[in-house]
Amino acid sequence: MADRSVPPGPGPGSGDGRHDPTDDRIRALLADVVASAPPPPTVAEVRDQALPLAPVPAAPPGGAHRRRPPGSGRARTVRAALAYAAVVVLVLAGVRAIDGRGGERTVMPGDTLPVRYVPTDVPSGLQLTDVDLGAAPDLGPLPEVGVYERDDGARVRIAAGPPDWATRAAGLGAREALPVATTTTGPPTTGGPTTGPPTSGSPTTTTAAPGTTAAPSSTTTLLATSGSTTTTGPAPGVAGLPARPDIRAEPVRGGAGGVEVHDPTTTTVWFGHEGRLVAVDVHGLDRSGALGVVERLVPDAGGRLVPAPADGFRRVTETGAGPAGAEPPAMARLVYTAAEGRDGGPAFVVTTVRLREGVADDADLLVATAGSFGRIDRWGDRQVLVDDGLDDGATTLVSFVDPAGVLVTVLVSALGPTDDLGPYVDGLVPADERAWDRVAAE
Amino acid sequence: MIRPEETLGDADDWEAVYVAHSLRLIRLATVLVGPDDAPDLVSEAVRRAVHRPGWASVRDPGAYLVTSLVNQTRQFHRERSRRAAREERTARLASPAGYAEPAADLDVRVALEALSPQQRAVVFLTYWEDKPIPQVAHLLDVSQGTVRKQLDRAKAKLKRVLDG
Numbered sequence: 001m002a003d004r005s006v007p008p009g010p011g012p013g014s015g016d017g018r019h020d021p022t023d024d025r026i027r028a029l030l031a032d033v034v035a036s037a038p039p040p041p042t043v044a045e046v047r048d049q050a051l052p053l054a055p056v057p058a059a060p061p062g063g064a065h066r067r068r069p070p071g072s073g074r075a076r077t078v079r080a081a082l083a084y085a086a087v088v089v090l091v092l093a094g095v096r097a098i099d100g101r102g103g104e105r106t107v108m109p110g111d112t113l114p115v116r117y118v119p120t121d122v123p124s125g126l127q128l129t130d131v132d133l134g135a136a137p138d139l140g141p142l143p144e145v146g147v148y149e150r151d152d153g154a155r156v157r158i159a160a161g162p163p164d165w166a167t168r169a170a171g172l173g174a175r176e177a178l179p180v181a182t183t184t185t186g187p188p189t190t191g192g193p194t195t196g197p198p199t200s201g202s203p204t205t206t207t208a209a210p211g212t213t214a215a216p217s218s219t220t221t222l223l224a225t226s227g228s229t230t231t232t233g234p235a236p237g238v239a240g241l242p243a244r245p246d247i248r249a250e251p252v253r254g255g256a257g258g259v260e261v262h263d264p265t266t267t268t269v270w271f272g273h274e275g276r277l278v279a280v281d282v283h284g285l286d287r288s289g290a291l292g293v294v295e296r297l298v299p300d301a302g303g304r305l306v307p308a309p310a311d312g313f314r315r316v317t318e319t320g321a322g323p324a325g326a327e328p329p330a331m332a333r334l335v336y337t338a339a340e341g342r343d344g345g346p347a348f349v350v351t352t353v354r355l356r357e358g359v360a361d362d363a364d365l366l367v368a369t370a371g372s373f374g375r376i377d378r379w380g381d382r383q384v385l386v387d388d389g390l391d392d393g394a395t396t397l398v399s400f401v402d403p404a405g406v407l408v409t410v411l412v413s414a415l416g417p418t419d420d421l422g423p424y425v426d427g428l429v430p431a432d433e434r435a436w437d438r439v440a441a442e
Numbered sequence: 443m444i445r446p447e448e449t450l451g452d453a454d455d456w457e458a459v460y461v462a463h464s465l466r467l468i469r470l471a472t473v474l475v476g477p478d479d480a481p482d483l484v485s486e487a488v489r490r491a492v493h494r495p496g497w498a499s500v501r502d503p504g505a506y507l508v509t510s511l512v513n514q515t516r517q518f519h520r521e522r523s524r525r526a527a528r529e530e531r532t533a534r535l536a537s538p539a540g541y542a543e544p545a546a547d548l549d550v551r552v553a554l555e556a557l558s559p560q561q562r563a564v565v566f567l568t569y570w571e572d573k574p575i576p577q578v579a580h581l582l583d584v585s586q587g588t589v590r591k592q593l594d595r596a597k598a599k600l601k602r603v604l605d606g
Contacts, residue, residue: 022601023569029553029600030473030570037472038481040464043457046485 456492459503474515487514515559553603561596
């Protein structure tokens with residue numbers, strides 16, 4: 001649009017009424033800039049701007065699982081129902097993993113990549129990476145773990161909840177439930193694995209009932225720097241990868257009621273400001289490393305880890321459950337950054353930001369957009385690679401969390417020209433479900 | 443930042459609000475980030491604003507969108523600088539011998555680059571839209587003192603740049 005009109009009038013700084021030529025020059029400067037302004041985006045363009053990853057619902061006031069108010073509208077209900085998919089399936093042919101050795105390698109057959117449920121309807125570019133079950137005790141049994149194996153040997157664990165788990169978690173009515181990959185043989189038992197016909201469109205599954213040996217043996221391909229400790233001793237290496245001290249898989253055990261969850265490398269750093277609390281969970285580094293990452297990223301990463309203004313927040317406590325009186329976080333948001341490791345090479349740091357329930361402005365808490373996912377682009381030169389940007393079509397970071405709060409982050413290799421992650425974050429079963437066969441529970 | 447205001451019916455109809463303020467937003471965005479990135483900035487800022495939990499209760503949605511736009515600019519600049527650094531790094535690594543520093547931008551944007559996003563917004567609202575200090579403060583959700591201070595600083599910076 002061409003608009004070179006220069007608003008008349010005395011300059012605002014002319015407190016004594018005398019004309020200041022600088023004001024005219026500033027107006028002329030603005031006239032040049034405004035003249036170059038393009039047409040504003042249309043409503044459709046603003047509305048249709050989408051994220052490459054599944055959107056996540058904001059935590060409604062008072063809890064992350066409050067039912068939507070009546071009269072929301074059928075369209076909204078349907079949209080919400082579609083979005084609250086009980087999902088998470090991961091793994092494709094050749095998940096590419098960065099192993100800290102100066103190159104990339106593919107995690108191939110034999111590697112087990114656990115997959116968990118995660119609601120996928122989040123607004124404002126947030127990605128829900130956690131569900132606070134404490135706020136919704138009526139969710140019932142947690143998902144069971146199903147094990148899928150592909151014909152090339154790659155294996156995936158799929159958390160398959162009871163048929164109405166997703167809808168209960170979403171606060172939707174049972175009749176709006178989405179089909180989930182689950183058994184239909186009834187409630188879980190304490191015995192061995194159970195089998196049953198899958199729901200329509202999902203492959204045959206063998207599920208391990210909560211509390212059985214299958215769940216505790218789940219492993220996570222969470223790359224971490226060396227030095228992390230676990231309460232159970234050294235963690236096993238990632239299946240299929242050579243054992244090395246700087247690569248480890250963190251054991252994921254089932255949580256109460258089903259899948260136990262444990263991430264011993266998580267360091268929680270709490271920040272507080274004007275009654276609002278934000279907990280930053282840093283995965284994959286030991287405590288000193290985690291604090292270093294948080295300290296570096298907090299003032300720098302554009303509000304990535306703490307609400308804006310970043311300097312308004314101060315660390316309240318370093319680790320643990322947070323300050324006295326802190327309410328349990330209602331929702332977490334994933335931030336992924338790639339930071340320089342202690343050995344000079346890149347190391348993955350996966351962080352989550354837990355929002356105190358009731359925090360008003362999620363957008364102030366940054367990130368949560370796919371564009372905020374950092375990635376390794378040239379880690380061989382040992383630079384700090386905290387970066388924004390969507391996946392480049394070759395490597396994508398996809399994160400999932402189960403109802404008990406386990407964060408699973410996996411690098412996903414190129415999917416081809418379309419590079420469409422939709423089937424993986426929105427689907428209920430592996431995208432190439434026909435390639436997945438039933439296997440015995442572990 | 444959420445504005446804890448009284449409920450306003452038309453805040454629910456974000457599309458109408460946006461249309462009413464779109465011209466201001468795109469012009470301000472152009473001042474903030476340049477014409478090439480202005481549409482994306484507007485889209486992102488509006489989308490974030492209308493999806494915030496407090497949007498329905500905002501009393502002045504137009505001002506809220508302005509604030510959202512300025513706030514989003516900070517994130518935009520950080521992303522852009524990191525992207526530029528990555529591209530530069532890639533270019534250097536790809537052709538270290540042939541890498542040339544990009545030529546400095548000598549047009550009017552040089553002057554604006556001297557200002558922070560908030561200062562640019564203050565300048566735009568004050569000089570282009572001729573808003574008084576109190577109204578600028580309201581639009582940007584800052585104090586009047588902050589507006590005066592930012593305006594003085596912006597004017598001083600621009601004067602130095604314009605004087606060469």
